[in-house]
Amino acid sequence: MQELKEPDSKIFQLMVCGRPLDVFLNDIEHFHGFVAPGLVLGGFMVDWARDLVGLNVESDAIVETCHCLPDSIQIFTPCTIGNGWLKVLDWDKFALTLYDKRKLTGYRVWFDLEKAALFPKIQGWYMRSISKKDLPLEVLLEEIIRARRSVLSCRAVRVISHYRKKSKGDIAVCSGCGEAYPASQGNQCSACRGEGYYRF
Amino acid sequence: MQELKEPDSKIFQLMVCGRPLDVFLNDIEHFHGFVAPGLVLGGFMVDWARDLVGLNVESDAIVETCHCLPDSIQIFTPCTIGNGWLKVLDWDKFALTLYDKRKLTGYRVWFDLEKAALFPKIQGWYMRSISKKDLPLEVLLEEIIRARRSVLSCRAVRVISHYRKKSKGDIAVCSGCGEAYPASQGNQCSACRGEGYYRF
Structure with a gap:
């Protein structure tokens, strides 16, 4: 819970996906139309996956939902639907894999419900147990930004399908x-x- | 064939999707990674559809292929995969529909093979009857930019499925x-x- 006590000034010095937090949020709004909580959470997922795989590795991506997460990948990596480096599985799981497109090894990062128990607003938003009326967007975004990787898990994986160019x-x-x-x-x-x- | 005789200076004054041609091409390269012919052709399709539907109409999009065209929509309209305003059908047809999200009426624009007979490089590229070796990228791009809407057709449509938010x-x-x-x-x-x- 240490992050929750950070002074705001430190939060705003955060670098996410290689850019300052305010640029990160602006880039989301510019592409997606608004600063959706799922894109911010997804941005931290991409940030972690990029760090794990390494920026100098040519990577492809798989996301496991059509909601929000494809845009986090498209904004913060070179992978897009149209260039074929991003594949979208319609599973409605909040998870993504970034992997070395030659070796097919990489990292799967996912939203971890158990860890999110420490961040009840995030858990309540994701599980829809708190109504939008009771959870203003800025309050939710603040908790997502404070939580960062604390509500995520990751694991090294080998990709065994969906890696071929269509x-x-x-x-x-x-x-x-x-x-x-x-x-x-x-x-x-x-x-x-x-x-x-x-x-x- | 009149467009083929236009002096280059006129070509570079072209506005596509509300921006000058050089910005249009830069935006494609920035998002997609390179200036792919499919994205340029797709950009002219979006440009026409935007004009027909009207810029003040809140529009959703459907594309009929995973290749290239989803990125033309994502770059040049507010519709993305992640915000749900773009749907992608894996049909491998080079066509898109932009439509009023409330009235469900709009326009389908497609690559018209018959019209492309007047632009043999474009037809040969699309049908893969000319090899990449025999058709340098810049030559193909030049023909696509000269052709613009001359290789496209459009028709007013009413969208009857795939319009619901997932x-x-x-x-x-x-x-x-x-x-x-x-x-x-x-x-x-x-x-x-x-x-x-x-x-x-």
Whole structure:
């Protein structure tokens, strides 16, 4: 609980993901639209994973939820969805792995519920046992910033799947819409086979 | 083909997604790691969709491939994976839809293979009928920038699925690893049920 007693001046000298705390928070707001608690917590996760893997190692990332965490990776590492260095698993677990893209060894960092028992506002927010009304954003953010790695755990891992670059395979022209699509999908593209998300 | 005759000076006065061409290209390199042709083409797609939907309309986005296009959306609109305003369908079609998040009406913009017949380098790159060796990056980028919307098509659409915010549902504590996970996944989390991507 030592961190909770730190004077604010020390907090604001914090470096996170290679930048001062205020720049870290600004970068989150600029990309994500607002300073979401999940991105701040996620930023500390990335910070720890970066330290463990080493900044000079070319790393890929896997996140285990679509919520918030993909943006922490995209802001604070070179890995993005579009360049294929970040993979997103729709598991809704607040965990990420940063790993050496050649050796496939790295570190998984996760939000540790047991450790969060010492930070009841963070635990209450994550488990949704405290309502938003009873937990103002700035109070929650302050606790996340004071807790930092105290609510996280990490472990060395070897990545055994999801590390390959997604390949397009052969490209065909859809007989339905005339657009390019992967030949592996069958005679027509997904939309023309009725899976489209749109109507005209 | 008129655009191909434009003097370079005019090209560099181009505004794309609300910024001058050089800033547009720098923003791509900064986020994606390099100026990928798919991101530049995708940037022109976003530019058109933004114009059609209107900048004052709060919009969500759907992209139909994991490759490149998600980053064009994330750089040039407020929509990201982590804030949930961008959905990514793994269809490998070079198309995106930007739509009014309340009315669910918007515009789908796609790479039009037929129109690209007038721009053989772009068509050859996309269909992979010209090797990278025979098509230097700067030559391809120049053709994409000269073509702009000439290789794209668009259509007004109504979005009928994939527009809902992904909800977490009830959160449980996994009896295997002790981490938080969605109760809807069963007795244990995905990793403890054997779907993990890592070994210790």
